[in-house]
Amino acid sequence: xxxxxxxxxxxxxxxxxxxxxxxxxxxxxxxxxxxxxxxxxxxxxxxxxxxxxxxxxxxxxxxxxxxxxxxxxxxxxxxxxxxxxxxxxxxxxxxxxxxxxxxxxxxxxxxxxxxxxxxxxxxxxxxxxxxxxxxxxxxxxxxxxxxxxxxxxxxxxxxxxxxxxxxxxxxxxxxxxxxxxxxxxxxxxxxxxxxxxxxxxxxxxxxx
Amino acid sequence: xxxxxxxxxxxxxxxxxxxxxxxxxxxxxxxxxxxxxxxxxxxxxxxxxxxxxxxxxxxxxxxxxxxxxxxxxxxxxxxxxxxxxxxxxxxxxxxxxxxxxxxxxxxxxxxxxxxxxxxxxxxxxxxxxxxxxxxxxxxxxxxxxxxxxxxxxxxxxxxxxxxxxxxxxxxxxxxxxxxxxxxxxxxxxxxxxxxxxxxxxxxxxxxx
Numbered sequence: 001x002x003x004x005x006x007x008x009x010x011x012x013x014x015x016x017x018x019x020x021x022x023x024x025x026x027x028x029x030x031x032x033x034x035x036x037x038x039x040x041x042x043x044x045x046x047x048x049x050x051x052x053x054x055x056x057x058x059x060x061x062x063x064x065x066x067x068x069x070x071x072x073x074x075x076x077x078x079x080x081x082x083x084x085x086x087x088x089x090x091x092x093x094x095x096x097x098x099x100x101x102x103x104x105x106x107x108x109x110x111x112x113x114x115x116x117x118x119x120x121x122x123x124x125x126x127x128x129x130x131x132x133x134x135x136x137x138x139x140x141x142x143x144x145x146x147x148x149x150x151x152x153x154x155x156x157x158x159x160x161x162x163x164x165x166x167x168x169x170x171x172x173x174x175x176x177x178x179x180x181x182x183x184x185x186x187x188x189x190x191x192x193x194x195x196x197x198x199x200x201x202x203x204x205x206x207x208x
Numbered sequence: 209x210x211x212x213x214x215x216x217x218x219x220x221x222x223x224x225x226x227x228x229x230x231x232x233x234x235x236x237x238x239x240x241x242x243x244x245x246x247x248x249x250x251x252x253x254x255x256x257x258x259x260x261x262x263x264x265x266x267x268x269x270x271x272x273x274x275x276x277x278x279x280x281x282x283x284x285x286x287x288x289x290x291x292x293x294x295x296x297x298x299x300x301x302x303x304x305x306x307x308x309x310x311x312x313x314x315x316x317x318x319x320x321x322x323x324x325x326x327x328x329x330x331x332x333x334x335x336x337x338x339x340x341x342x343x344x345x346x347x348x349x350x351x352x353x354x355x356x357x358x359x360x361x362x363x364x365x366x367x368x369x370x371x372x373x374x375x376x377x378x379x380x381x382x383x384x385x386x387x388x389x390x391x392x393x394x395x396x397x398x399x400x401x402x403x404x405x406x407x408x409x410x411x412x413x414x415x416x
Contacts, residue, residue: 121411141388141411161372162371163369181325196329203329
């Protein structure tokens with residue numbers, strides 16, 4: 001099997017712009033990417049690809065193969081799946097709470113497809129045993145779409161229910177989850193910039 | 209063992225007021241409460257208590273014992289724990305995605321305390337094997353607080369990692385999760401009022 005991480009550094013994570021500058025966001029996505037790669041490695045996955053529209057920020061990448069495809073995410077991933085010839089785990093690059101244990105459990109599924117839902121109907125990770133029989137369709141409510149693609153292709157389906165793997169880092173409130181539940185370099189980076197404060201019974205992010 | 213559900217109907221769920229009227233919110237919390245009770249029952253829990261500051265909305269409750277305590281949540285729950293004399297599961301009333309399977313797994317923990325984290329550092333459910341040795345402290349970052357209370361009391365700790373059990377319904381975006389991942393009466397109620405629409409790659413709630 002192999003894993004693929006779609007990745008884009010340039011102008012990344014615009015929804016974090018209220019709390020992080022462009023430079024910080026680009027630095028932070030690189031740190032998250034490295035952490036996801038480390039978790040995949042620690043889970044025993046030896047073949048790891050990064051799929052990006054450009055080589056920006058990936059010039060020195062040694063831990064994964066870098067594939068450049070200027071097409072959109074879905075088109076690039078579907079070509080990748082077509083050519084894979086072995087089971088594929090698609091993992092997003094913004095999942096610093098995804099642990100090696102999660103990954104081992106996801107790829108150990110007895111089903112043909114295992115979907116890790118993210119907030120707001122997203123798909124955070126997707127294990128596809130038979131990639132020639134499956135196509136992805138990210139954006140929008142991709143979780144429901146990915147369930148229905150599996151069903152239509154007669155592929156059995158597991159939904160992997162995890163708060164941590166389900167937390168993709170898109171918005172300032174997701175950084176709260178990282179500070180509370182995280183560890184490793186991504187948490188350390190955010191720890192260096194914010195602290196948590198409880199006000200009116202809710203947890204808020206306060207710049208240091 | 210027994211389960212206790214803190215509950216307040218009057219003026220409930222003010223953070224849903226942008227999308228539901230007071231009457232709707234009060235109706236909806238009653239429906240969610242009934243669904244949580246049904247899940248606890250289906251998981252085999254026979255003794256279920258509702259802890260409320262008033263009997264409002266609980267006049268006809270037959271499936272659970274109603275305990276009125278006018279004190280604040282923490283004070284009332286800590287008195288409850290003091291008097292319990294057996295393991296206690298505290299489950300919030302706004303967890304329509306908490307399934308009987310989750311509950312069975314939570315109460316089957318081999319640890320002394322099992323915490324189900326919710327978004328933003330909250331605690332959605334809390335299993336306490338030795339309630340005389342434990343005190344709760346909800347509000348704020350209660351997840352971290354509840355972890356540290358367990359550690360200080362020398363109680364072993366499990367963190368139950370579930371996207372679904374981790375989804376408490378507080379804000380309009382949580383209703384999106386209910387529509388995508390839910391089932392039963394709570395989902396049916398919201399299904400009757402909203403539909404999902406995908407716009408700019410994100411899922412939004414549209415009133416019917």
